[in-house]
Every structure is written in structure tokens, then in C-alpha cells.
Amino acid sequence: MKSLQNRDVKRAVRSLFEPASVAVVGASDDPSKFGYLLMSNLLEFGYSGRIYPVNRNRETVFGLRCYPTVSAIPGEVEAVIVLVPAQHTPQIMQECVEKGVRGVIICTSGFREAGRDGAELEEKTLQIARKGGIRIAGPNTTGFLNAYNGFTSAFVKISRPRRGNVSVISQTGMFASVLLEHIMSTQPFGLSKVAGLGNKADIDDADVLEYYEDDEDTEVIVIYAEGIRDGRRFLEVSKRVARKKPIIILKSARSHSGGRAALTHTGSLMVRDEVFDAVCRSAGLIRVEDIEELIDLAKAFAFLPAPRGERVGVIAYTGAGCVMSADAVERYGLKLAAPTQETMERLRRHAPSFGILSNPLDAELVRQGVGDPQASLIISLEAFLSDPEVDMVSLVLVGLTKESKIWDVDIDVVFPKIRERFPEKPLVVTNLASRQVMDEYREKLEQLGIPVYPSLLRNIRALSALSNYYGRLRH
Amino acid sequence: MKSLQNRDVKRAVRSLFEPASVAVVGASDDPSKFGYLLMSNLLEFGYSGRIYPVNRNRETVFGLRCYPTVSAIPGEVEAVIVLVPAQHTPQIMQECVEKGVRGVIICTSGFREAGRDGAELEEKTLQIARKGGIRIAGPNTTGFLNAYNGFTSAFVKISRPRRGNVSVISQTGMFASVLLEHIMSTQPFGLSKVAGLGNKADIDDADVLEYYEDDEDTEVIVIYAEGIRDGRRFLEVSKRVARKKPIIILKSARSHSGGRAALTHTGSLMVRDEVFDAVCRSAGLIRVEDIEELIDLAKAFAFLPAPRGERVGVIAYTGAGCVMSADAVERYGLKLAAPTQETMERLRRHAPSFGILSNPLDAELVRQGVGDPQASLIISLEAFLSDPEVDMVSLVLVGLTKESKIWDVDIDVVFPKIRERFPEKPLVVTNLASRQVMDEYREKLEQLGIPVYPSLLRNIRALSALSNYYGRLRH
Numbered sequence: 001m002k003s004l005q006n007r008d009v010k011r012a013v014r015s016l017f018e019p020a021s022v023a024v025v026g027a028s029d030d031p032s033k034f035g036y037l038l039m040s041n042l043l044e045f046g047y048s049g050r051i052y053p054v055n056r057n058r059e060t061v062f063g064l065r066c067y068p069t070v071s072a073i074p075g076e077v078e079a080v081i082v083l084v085p086a087q088h089t090p091q092i093m094q095e096c097v098e099k100g101v102r103g104v105i106i107c108t109s110g111f112r113e114a115g116r117d118g119a120e121l122e123e124k125t126l127q128i129a130r131k132g133g134i135r136i137a138g139p140n141t142t143g144f145l146n147a148y149n150g151f152t153s154a155f156v157k158i159s160r161p162r163r164g165n166v167s168v169i170s171q172t173g174m175f176a177s178v179l180l181e182h183i184m185s186t187q188p189f190g191l192s193k194v195a196g197l198g199n200k201a202d203i204d205d206a207d208v209l210e211y212y213e214d215d216e217d218t219e220v221i222v223i224y225a226e227g228i229r230d231g232r233r234f235l236e237v238s239k240r241v242a243r244k245k246p247i248i249i250l251k252s253a254r255s256h257s258g259g260r261a262a263l264t265h266t267g268s269l270m271v272r273d274e275v276f277d278a279v280c281r282s283a284g285l286i287r288v289e290d291i292e293e294l295i296d297l298a299k300a301f302a303f304l305p306a307p308r309g310e311r312v313g314v315i316a317y318t319g320a321g322c323v324m325s326a327d328a329v330e331r332y333g334l335k336l337a338a339p340t341q342e343t344m345e346r347l348r349r350h351a352p353s354f355g356i357l358s359n360p361l362d363a364e365l366v367r368q369g370v371g372d373p374q375a376s377l378i379i380s381l382e383a384f385l386s387d388p389e390v391d392m393v394s395l396v397l398v399g400l401t402k403e404s405k406i407w408d409v410d411i412d413v414v415f416p417k418i419r420e421r422f423p424e425k426p427l428v429v430t431n432l433a434s435r436q437v438m439d440e441y442r443e444k445l446e447q448l449g450i451p452v453y454p455s456l457l458r459n460i461r462a463l464s465a466l467s468n469y470y471g472r473l474r475h
Numbered sequence: 476m477k478s479l480q481n482r483d484v485k486r487a488v489r490s491l492f493e494p495a496s497v498a499v500v501g502a503s504d505d506p507s508k509f510g511y512l513l514m515s516n517l518l519e520f521g522y523s524g525r526i527y528p529v530n531r532n533r534e535t536v537f538g539l540r541c542y543p544t545v546s547a548i549p550g551e552v553e554a555v556i557v558l559v560p561a562q563h564t565p566q567i568m569q570e571c572v573e574k575g576v577r578g579v580i581i582c583t584s585g586f587r588e589a590g591r592d593g594a595e596l597e598e599k600t601l602q603i604a605r606k607g608g609i610r611i612a613g614p615n616t617t618g619f620l621n622a623y624n625g626f627t628s629a630f631v632k633i634s635r636p637r638r639g640n641v642s643v644i645s646q647t648g649m650f651a652s653v654l655l656e657h658i659m660s661t662q663p664f665g666l667s668k669v670a671g672l673g674n675k676a677d678i679d680d681a682d683v684l685e686y687y688e689d690d691e692d693t694e695v696i697v698i699y700a701e702g703i704r705d706g707r708r709f710l711e712v713s714k715r716v717a718r719k720k721p722i723i724i725l726k727s728a729r730s731h732s733g734g735r736a737a738l739t740h741t742g743s744l745m746v747r748d749e750v751f752d753a754v755c756r757s758a759g760l761i762r763v764e765d766i767e768e769l770i771d772l773a774k775a776f777a778f779l780p781a782p783r784g785e786r787v788g789v790i791a792y793t794g795a796g797c798v799m800s801a802d803a804v805e806r807y808g809l810k811l812a813a814p815t816q817e818t819m820e821r822l823r824r825h826a827p828s829f830g831i832l833s834n835p836l837d838a839e840l841v842r843q844g845v846g847d848p849q850a851s852l853i854i855s856l857e858a859f860l861s862d863p864e865v866d867m868v869s870l871v872l873v874g875l876t877k878e879s880k881i882w883d884v885d886i887d888v889v890f891p892k893i894r895e896r897f898p899e900k901p902l903v904v905t906n907l908a909s910r911q912v913m914d915e916y917r918e919k920l921e922q923l924g925i926p927v928y929p930s931l932l933r934n935i936r937a938l939s940a941l942s943n944y945y946g947r948l949r950h
Contacts (some may be wrong), residue, residue, distance in 0.1 A: 004926075045733065113794075114830070114831065171795070172793065172794055172795040178793070178873040178907050179907065181908065181909045182907050182909060182910075182913075183906060185910040185911065186909075186910045186913075202733055224795065226795070226798055252795065252798045252799045252801045252802055253798050254805075254806075255801060255802045255804075255806065256805065257801040257802075257804065257805055258798050258801040258802035258805065260801070260833075261794075261797040261798040261800075261801045261833070261835055264794075264796045264831040264833065264837070265794030265797060265798055265837070266794065289932065290799070290930050290931070290932040291907065291930055292929065292930045292932070300619065318653070319588075319647055319736075319737075319741065320646070320647040320699065320727065320740070322740060323701055323727045323728050323733050323736040323737045323740055324727045325736075326730060326732040326733040326735070326736045327729045327732075327733035328765075329730075330729075330730035330731065330732055331729075331730065332734065336732050355589070356589065356590065356739040358736070358739065360736055362739070362740070387835035398653040399653075410644070418862075432657050433653065433656065433657060434651050434656045434657060434659070434660035434661075435657075435660040435661045436660065438657075438661075451588045454767065455763040455765050456765070457764065457767070
């Protein structure tokens with residue numbers, strides 16, 4: 001029975017990411033309605049399956065033939081999206097059962113998160129679905145999105161995301177859609193799939209993880225969760241998946257008051273935070289504290305190769321950058337690399353006699369020695385990136401303004417070559433500079449697949465996550 | 476003797492921020508020289524005192540009469556900036572003594588931070604200065620800057636900073652100048668004074684703190700330090716000053732390897748980090764971990780009034796924002812406010828019946844109730860800001876794109892009124908949105924003196940620093 005149920009849910013999750021046909025209950029031509037925004041997303045994303053608008057009061061929606069009920073649809077319907085008020089859901093679910101639908105995304109809120117009446121309604125809907133062999137995503141979510149085939153149930157206006165290798169599981173749908181816009185406009189990596197799970201009445205993180213496990217377009221998984229329904233299964237599945245693909249998880253509702261807020265948000269019951277921490281450690285999940293860290297690490301894993309160890313080489317164009325980087329390396333449990341004698345002699349040849357070279361490398365000394373910032377940058381990067389004792393490199397720049405005569409470097413010349421010559425070694429960059437210079441560096445370097453962070457602490461935090469994750473895989 | 480020395484150093488620090496005349500040893504017309512960049516900064520900043528370029532090989536520099544030595548200058552010289560190689564420093568110092576100079580900024584490096592020979596040179600220079608009653612800033616620093624009178628010894632090209640109420644003490648000069656450009660182009664607050672102290676052979680953090688203590692243009696003090704020369708005096712002075720003005724300190728060289736890097740950077744001896752932590756607690760200093768936090772808190776203190784207590788009201792347009800804010804409030808040792816019955820009833824009148832309102836307030840429910848995002852935002856802000864049980868407010872927005880029909884708010888209408896009506900209550904904002912929308916909100920709100928942070932965690936961290944600092948003052 002259990003394994004049958006598992007096969008069942010796997011099939012249903014696939015149906016919600018890759019449906020051949022979808023019915024939209026609550027589809028609308030009225031721009032103020034969620035049903036309008038959802039339809040407009042689906043059509044603009046170029047979803048290639050069949051779309052059946054369902055709305056009692058309309059003949060057509062967006063020029064498509066509209067049906068009064070799910071039952072009235074002539075053909076097969078693989079997935080259904082529900083946008084109408086909560087009280088209609090049991091009736092719609094009954095029709096879905098009769099229609100042979102596989103998966104239903106209930107976007108509507110007003111269920112368990114809204115108190116006892118809502119909880120009863122949720123339970124009733126779930127019972128109907130269970131009996132009929134239907135699996136439910138939600139309720140209270142924006143549901144699913146697939147950047148590869150253009151399918152989405154997002155009912156706020158969003159743009160189709162760039163395709164990439166990062167997939168998301170988010171308990172809160174609104175959050176997932178906004179996060180999407182945020183990532184698309186601020187980050188260089190692309191997305192593969194997004195699952196908004198809402199109240200998790202049925203389909204849970206573990207179910208989606210099993211789909212991502214085998215999805216070739218997913219290489220990095222990020223999760224936002226307030227509660228986990230079946231802790232044991234989550235541990236078992238996430239442990240297995242984490243050995244194949246990194247899983248970065250932001251689990252909120254850690255505190256007493258956060259737990260209370262989660263109860264009215266997604267109806268989640270609180271898990272003791274120490275317990276969840278233990279689950280993460282045991283499963284090898286990468287737990288983060290906020291969205292900034294979540295995105296920082298997603299970028300690192302989306303772009304960077306596996307480091308061979310935990311030894312960091314730091315190149316900084318400021319003594320303070322050296323000092324703070326050394327602190328950060330220790331704080332995040334990494335080691336400062338001890339470069340080979342050959343590397344250090346090579347660097348010493350370029351530095352003035354009074355300069356004391358070490359790791360962190362004060363590259364300002366190399367600059368003073370060779371007289372040219374660009375040459376000093378290439379010499380320093382090559383020295384550390386080619387050193388077998390250095391597993392990964394953090395570069396700390398101080399860019400100043402463009403007018404500054406001190407820092408005159410053509411990044412289009414330096415970095416493409418560096419990236420090409422040392423593809424197997426993680427390199428991250430930070431640049432403390434004017435906004436204009438920082439933006440320019442970030443855009444250009446990230447286009448080359450080199451992550452840029454706004455602080456050296458975040459550089460080292462990202463390298464630490466990489467090193468920990470891949471280090472664990474080796475053991 | 477001691478109090479005389481103290482009077483001495485106070486006068487010298489004043490001379491380095493407000494000199495009536497300055498000699499620049501190493502001034503140059505050659506754009507590749509530091510002496511060029513420094514002169515160009517001084518002239519562009521509109522420094523109104525007398526400038527005496529000193530350079531053996533030139534008749535004029537920037538059209539100003541140039542002197543071969545300090546001794547050759549006809550008039551009085553209050554301050555001297557030294558940019559020539561380290562080995563010439565003792566001789567120059569001797570001339571400064573004879574000339575009756577009060578303060579000398581030694582920008583040159585190659586002293587204690589460069590090993591034994593350098594340490595001897597530093598000691599020799601210091602002895603000459605001590606005997607002659609001269610106080611030294613540096614060596615190995617960009618020295619001083621005063622945004623009010625345009626004086627600077629910065630030898631990398633920078634723009635004159637906006638005037639404001641934040642003053643800086645930084646051990647590393649390069650760092651101070653870059654940080655300046657960074658702050659000017661990314662932050663809304665302005666600066667008053669910057670002191671780069673380098674090796675701190677003589678003038679130390681405590682000396683500059685005593686100047687800032689009485690400086691009317693300084694309301695917030697930020698410090699970057701790798702080492703502190705006289706721990707006892709630092710504790711005594713900073714404790715006194717911190718009761719008048721908040722002192723935010725980033726002390727690096729925390730770790731063993733950070734300490735080693737600091738030794739070759741500014742010749743700083745390591746202080747055990749637990750000891751320094753105890754100093755900060757005892758003196759009431761606000762210790763931060765990195766530059767991002769340093770700037771976050773400087774902005775909060777530069778803009779926000781003192782909260783009356785530690786009770787935070789959170790308004791979030793996303794359930795996840797409520798949950799994570801509640802976690803953050805607990806993590807940073809604050810309390811979630813318990814709004815009055817009146818406030819909650821007022822809000823409930825606007826929300827749909829199924830909505831459960833609390834603090835954190837899920838303002839999305841208010842939006843659904845009133846049907847208009849702008850009205851919901853005003854209702855929510857007014858409710859919490861006018862509530863006597865709420866000491867400060869964190870607003871968590873989810874802005875989406877401009878095209879989104881969901882979030883249609885005219886911030887130019889909402890926030891100026893809010894800011895005007897509730898000037899006595901700290902309000903911070905975060906907006907998870909597309910880059911364009913985030914930039915727009917940040918710029919507009921910060922112009923109104925409302926700090927905007929890129930994450931809700933950083934919102935709460937800033938409020939926590941405010942609440943802790945002002946709370947301590949009340950006890």
C-alpha cells in the first residue's frame with residue numbers, strides 16, 4: 001500500500017510540473033482577478049499543453065472556450081488549478097475525481113491556516129481526493145512553475161524565469177513568486193522548477209524532493225519551509241537526495257512567536273528548532289538563516305565546481321581585507337591554504353623588498369612591485385589558482401571610482417582568461433567600491449559564472465558551504 | 476604631566492582636522508604620484524587654509540609656490556602631511572619640530588608593519604616628535620578628512636563627501652577612503668570627519684574619540700580597528716563618549732590568523748577577542764561583525780530617533796515575512812509588541828472575517844479587506860505607529876514589478892505623511908522585489924530619513940542595536 005501511494009504521488013507531482021492539459025477553475029477576463037493574472041501568465045509563458053478555463057459566468061476567457069464546470073470539459077484533464085473561494089472546493093474536488101484528474105493545485109486560502117472551520121473544510125476536501133486517488137498541492141499557495149515547459153499556477157503577474165539549474169520548494173506561494181522576480185532581476189542564475197506547497201495538506205517537501213532527485217534540469221535545490229508534515233519521511237528522502245544534489249533550506253518558525261505566526265500563516269505545527277537542526281545535520285542539508293544567505297548559496301552551488309578541500313587562498317587589495325578574510329576563514333571553519341614555496345617565490349619576485357607576503361596575500365604589494373594593477377591581479381590570481389595547495393580562492397577588490405588612477409583594470413581582459421584556465425577551482429569575488437563600479441563588476445563577472453558578493457564575509461560563507469557539502473560527499 | 480599630554484593631543488587632533496595651514500611633503504604635478512592625488516583632493520574639496528607644497532625638484536605644484544623643505548616655508552605651519560619614502564621621515568620630523576608644527580600625518584608605509592628595520596625607523600621618528608611636542612597620525616595611513624572645511628590628507632582620488640552626522644575612525648587608510656566612496660554612492664547618510672590612524676604610533680582611537688565627543692557635527696561614531704594601543708585608556712574614554720554618542724565598532728584580527736595578518740598590515744598586536752568583547756560590553760560599544768553591519772547600523776543611528784523601549788510592531792505583506800520577522804525579533808533579543816485592543820479592533824474592521832490578525836500583522840489580510848494596497852498600507856502603519864504599546868516598527872513589503880496589479884502604491888503619497896506624523900518612532904523598511912522596485916523604494920524612502928534594508932533580518936538587527944543602545948542610556 002505504501003509503495004503504491006509513493007508511486008501515486010510521484011506521478012501526481014510529475015503531472016503538476018508537466019501536465020499535458022490543465023483546467024483553471026476561476027479563470028477570468030477581469031484584470032482585477034487572480035484568475036486573470038494566472039491565465040495571462042500561462043499564455044505568456046507559452047505553456048504548450050491544453051488550457052481549459054472554467055467559469056460559470058463566461059463563454060470564453062482570453063479567447064479560449066470556457067466551461068461551467070470541470071465535468072463539462074470534453075477531453076482528458078491531467079491537472080486542475082483552483083482559484084475560487086474555499087467553500088466550493090469539496091464540490092470541485094468531487095468533479096475532479098469523476099474526471100480522472102491526477103493532481104489538483106488549490107491556490108485558495110481560508111483553510112487550516114484560518115482556524116477550525118477552515119481545517120474541517122481542508123480535511124473534507126482531502127478525504128474526497130484520497131478516495132479518488134487525487135493528490136493535492138496546497139491549499140493556500142501559488143503552486144507550481146516549470147521554467148522549461150512554461151507551465152505555471154502563479155496568480156500574481158510574473159515574468160517567465162530564465163531557465164537554469166536551481167529548483168525551489170517554498171511553503172508560501174506569494175513568497176515564491178516574489179522571490180522569483182527578485183532572483184530574476186538581481187541574480188545571474190536561472191531556475192528550473194518552483195513548487196509552492198502552502199498548507200501541505202497532502203503533497204509535502206519530500207514528495208517534490210523525489211521528483212527533483214530524478215529531474216535532469218535540477219542541480220541545486222532550495223527550500224523555504226515553516227513546517228514539515230512527516231519528519232521521518234523528510235529525513236529519509238532528503239538524506240538520499242542530498243547525496244546527489246545540494247539542498248539549501250531556510251526553515252522559519254524557529255522561535256515561539258515565529259511558530260505562532262506560522263500557525264496562522266500555513267497552519268504549520270512547530271518543530272523544536274534543535275530537533276530540526278539535528279535533522280539537517282543528519283541528512284546533510286545546508287541550513288541558512290535568511291533569504292540573503294539562501295540566494296548567496298544557491299548562486300555558489302549553481303555556478304561553482306566542487307572544491308577538492310577546505311583550504312582557501314585569499315587575495316585582497318587592502319590590508320584590512322586580509323585581516324578580516326583571515327578572521328572569516330576561521331569563523332566559517334575553513335583553513336587558510338599554505339601555498340607552495342614556488343608560489344610564494346614567484347609572488348615575491350614581483351613585490352617590493354619590504355613587503356611581507358603570505359596568505360591572505362596583500363596584492364597591493366604586488367601592485368606596487370609591478371607598478372600596474374592589472375598585471376598584479378593576473379599574477380596573484382594565477383599564482384593561487386594554479387597552486388595545488390589552494391582549493392578555492394576569495395578575491396577582495398577595492399574598486400574606487402572609475403576616475404581613480406589607482407585601480408585601472410580591464411575586467412573583460414582579465415577574467416574570461418582566468419575563468420577559462422582554471423575552471424576546476426572555485427573563485428568568488430567581492431568588490432568594495434562605488435555602487436557603479438560594484439554593479440559593473442557584478443554583472444560582468446557573474447556572466448562569466450564567477451559569483452560576486454557584497455562582502456568578504458559572504459564570500460567566505462559561500463566557500464564554506466561548498467567545502468562542507470562536497471567534503472561530506474567524499475567521506 | 477599626563478593631563479598636559481592630554482591637552483597636547485587634543486590640540487593636535489584639532490590641528491589635524493581644522494588646520495589653518497598645511498605643508499604637503501611629496502606634493503607633485505605628476506598624475507601617477509600620490510602627491511598629485513592628495514593635492515588634487517585638497518584643492519577640489521575647497522580647503523580654505525593655506526597649502527604649502529614641499530618638493531625639492533619643483534618650483535610650483537598645481538600653480539602653488541613649492542618649497543624644497545618644511546624649514547624653507549616662510550609662514551607658520553600648523554599641520555604637515557608626509558608622503559615621501561619612510562627613510563626621510565626622521566629628518567622631516569626634525570624640521571617640523573624646528574618649525575613649531577603641531578600635528579604630522581605620516582601617510583608613508585614601510586614602518587612597524589614592515590618588520591624590524593621599519594619598527595626602528597618608526598620609534599626614531601616618534602622620539603623626535605615627542606621631544607619636540609609634535610603628535611603623529613600614522614604612519615601607514617590616508618590620515619584625516621573633514622567634510623565641513625574640506626581638509627583632507629587622502630592620497631587616492633576621492634570626491635568630497637556629503638556632510639552629515641557620522642564620523643569615522645579607521646585603522647586602515649586605504650580602507651577608509653574606499654569605504655567613503657562606497658558609502659557616498661550607496662548610502663543616504665553623510666559624513667562629518669574621518670580619521671585614518673594606520674600604525675597608531677602615537678595618536679590612538681581614544682584621542683580621536685575625545686575630539687568627536689565635543690564635535691557638534693558628530694552624532695554617530697564608527698570605528699574600524701585591528702589593534703588598540705592603550706586598552707585601559709580606550710575603555711575609559713569610549714565608555715564616557717558612548718554615553719553621549721553611539722559608537723559602532725568593527726574590530727578585526729579576532730582569530731589567530733587574522734592577528735597574524737594584522738601584524739604585517741598595521742603592526743597591531745593581537746588582543747584576545749573575549750577580552751575585547753568584554754571591553755565593548757563594559758563601555759557600551761556596539762560591536763559589529765562586518766562592513767555591511769557597520770553601515771546598516773550607522774544608517775539606523777544617523778536617521779532614527781531613540782525608541783522608548785524594545786517592543787517591535789511588524790507589518791508584513793506576506794505570511795512568510797511575519798513568521799521570519801517573529802523569529803528575528805526573538806533572535807535579536809527584542810520583544811513583539813502587544814498592540815492595544817483598540818488598535819487590533821481598528822485593524823479588524825478592515826480585514827475579512829476569516830483573517831487572524833496579530834503582531835506580526837499580515838497586512839495582506841487588510842489589503843484583501845479594503846481592496847486597495849495603498850489604503851491598507853496607510854491603515855496598518857497608522858495603527859501600529861500610533862499605538863503606545865509599540866516602540867518601533869518594521870515594515871516588510873513585497874513589491875513585485877511595477878506591472879503587477881497587486882501592488883499599486885504611490886510611495887510619494889504614503890511615506891512623507893507617515894514620516895511627518897510619527898517622527899518620534901523608529902520605522903525601518905525592507906522590500907523584497909525586483910531590483911528596479913527595490914532601488915526606487917530605497918532611494919525615495921531614505922531621502923525621507925527612513926532606512927531601507929535588503930532583508931527583514933537586517934531590519935530587526937538595526938532596531939535591536941537602537942533599542943539596546945538607548946535602553947542602556949536610560950538605566
